[in-house]
Amino acid sequence: MSEPVVHIRLDAPHEALRPGDILTGALWLAGVAASEIQALELSVLWHTEGKGDEDMAVHLFQRLEHEEHPPLDPKDPVRFSTELPRSPLSYDGELIKIRWCVRARLFLADGHEVVKERPFRLGHVPRPKALAE
Amino acid sequence: MARNFWLYGKKRGQRRSGSPTVGNAAVLGFLSCTLLVGLLVLGWMVWAFGIPQLQASTRYEKTTGVVLDKRVAQSATDEGPVYRPELLVAYEVDGRRYETWTYDAMGVFAPGRERSEKILARFETKREYRCWYDPSDPQRAVLVRVPSWPLGLMALLPLSFIVIGGGGLVYQLSYLGKSRERRAALSQLAGQLDPFDQTHVVDSEYPFVPNYRAIADSPGTRLAFRLPAERTEALAMLFGLAATLATNGMSVLFIYLTVQGHRRGDPDWLLTLFTVPVILGGVATLLYFVRRLLVVGTSGPLILEISDHPLFPGRRYRLYFSYGGQVRLRSLSMRLRCEERTTFLQGTNARSENTLVFDQVIMNDDELPKAKSGAFELECPLEIPAGAMHAFKADHNEIAWRVDIDAKLAGWPDLHRRYPLTICPADTRSSPDDTWRVGDHPTTRIDTEN
Numbered sequence: 001m002s003e004p005v006v007h008i009r010l011d012a013p014h015e016a017l018r019p020g021d022i023l024t025g026a027l028w029l030a031g032v033a034a035s036e037i038q039a040l041e042l043s044v045l046w047h048t049e050g051k052g053d054e055d056m057a058v059h060l061f062q063r064l065e066h067e068e069h070p071p072l073d074p075k076d077p078v079r080f081s082t083e084l085p086r087s088p089l090s091y092d093g094e095l096i097k098i099r100w101c102v103r104a105r106l107f108l109a110d111g112h113e114v115v116k117e118r119p120f121r122l123g124h125v126p127r128p129k130a131l132a133e
Numbered sequence: 134m135a136r137n138f139w140l141y142g143k144k145r146g147q148r149r150s151g152s153p154t155v156g157n158a159a160v161l162g163f164l165s166c167t168l169l170v171g172l173l174v175l176g177w178m179v180w181a182f183g184i185p186q187l188q189a190s191t192r193y194e195k196t197t198g199v200v201l202d203k204r205v206a207q208s209a210t211d212e213g214p215v216y217r218p219e220l221l222v223a224y225e226v227d228g229r230r231y232e233t234w235t236y237d238a239m240g241v242f243a244p245g246r247e248r249s250e251k252i253l254a255r256f257e258t259k260r261e262y263r264c265w266y267d268p269s270d271p272q273r274a275v276l277v278r279v280p281s282w283p284l285g286l287m288a289l290l291p292l293s294f295i296v297i298g299g300g301g302l303v304y305q306l307s308y309l310g311k312s313r314e315r316r317a318a319l320s321q322l323a324g325q326l327d328p329f330d331q332t333h334v335v336d337s338e339y340p341f342v343p344n345y346r347a348i349a350d351s352p353g354t355r356l357a358f359r360l361p362a363e364r365t366e367a368l369a370m371l372f373g374l375a376a377t378l379a380t381n382g383m384s385v386l387f388i389y390l391t392v393q394g395h396r397r398g399d400p401d402w403l404l405t406l407f408t409v410p411v412i413l414g415g416v417a418t419l420l421y422f423v424r425r426l427l428v429v430g431t432s433g434p435l436i437l438e439i440s441d442h443p444l445f446p447g448r449r450y451r452l453y454f455s456y457g458g459q460v461r462l463r464s465l466s467m468r469l470r471c472e473e474r475t476t477f478l479q480g481t482n483a484r485s486e487n488t489l490v491f492d493q494v495i496m497n498d499d500e501l502p503k504a505k506s507g508a509f510e511l512e513c514p515l516e517i518p519a520g521a522m523h524a525f526k527a528d529h530n531e532i533a534w535r536v537d538i539d540a541k542l543a544g545w546p547d548l549h550r551r552y553p554l555t556i557c558p559a560d561t562r563s564s565p566d567d568t569w570r571v572g573d574h575p576t577t578r579i580d581t582e583n
Binding site for chain 2: 019041043045048050051052053054055056057058061063085086087088089091093094095096098103105113123124125126128
């Protein structure tokens, strides 16, 4: 049997979005039966990478339980929509990088989890070395 | 699982290679034990001391008894003997005479015989005193019913175990089995709701941009806002004072010991030799501190004002600088800088690392004209680069902007000041009226001489 897979698609024609834009998209599941699903979580979040310990903040969080009505159906895509905030913007620094993404986490009935990310850029801030004199 | 997990993980900051399941189980076990210990100890204290005290205070009947004898009872423990006062009291209940050795309801032994003797000294034999007896068992009686406050303080210890263990368990269980994203969302929501801790409230207009609203409470005299300086000078003075007191205190002690040795005719030459560098160190720190004190006292305030705040990329602003000291300024440099600051765990140590990612000269004048007085003013333009990253602050990572001022004084140590700025993400609002174009209004010195 194939492994469960989570697909995420963003409606934006390009990956660079601006503050205030409405981020919309859909996620759907493959390789998993409805009876195997316990819950599905969708997050729009930013997190830092680099030298420092990771910081993370969630802008949008949705959790869909299989017991809800109607129950989760792997064949039906789950749509999401959120207005993006003014900050923090995506950033590629020397010590700090700020990354935005849509993250989906599928909880299976047997206790396993499947995680999928779809990164996107918020704003257009050039690398800081281009600014240094 | 793709691989076996280890019960003990190699510590590499946040990237441990152990098992989260085992780790969570260990934390829950530890917190449960802490809670259990607290409950057991508190329960024992209530049963052994609290309930008897409560019964004596509420149920016992009052009567009058005669103290026939008194003694200090002793009990042996692993830490040594412990004592308590006991008095032989005779009293009557319903026509029947009772005699019992007693003092209070708890009967606690404590170290220090003197405390018990002091208590016994308050009572005289063959004298009547008020006492209380248990109506259900008249053989039990007490002479005092006042609760012992040290025991109340001791109850704080098991209570702290209960709070730590219970609170920690509630916290762990509330997050158990939840994903990182769900925990983060719950934490953010809890931070917004906490009325006592507003440090984690995220600004709704510019999330994770450091609080810029405080500047609005600091109006300038010539431009819109006065920028506050970082408190580096105060910290340096505090450090200097502490170092001066410490080193000179050591010098005095060493001098005293050395002189005493020489006066006794038994000089310690090694100590004498070591005293010399200690004295030199004390003198050096004293001179440094006095010099810094004079600089702070004579340099006067350095004021930096700005035409608008917060700032936005691609915009131009005005800066106004004022120096009101008595010592003449020889040169002045102002720079706009951006610094990335990070903190991280390395094993069990918290470390930080900073790096400058932007450094632009605002103005630089190596040969300021001589003035009759030390006072000096100037206005200059400040342009924020169009692609500048906005200020950012999270728990472990920060992007901070500031204006650095370096001033050389004639015959005095240099002055360095840092003025934090807040740059918000680029905005599409129209330019404010008080901005201007570079080239129309270059740096202008303001003549303060009459």
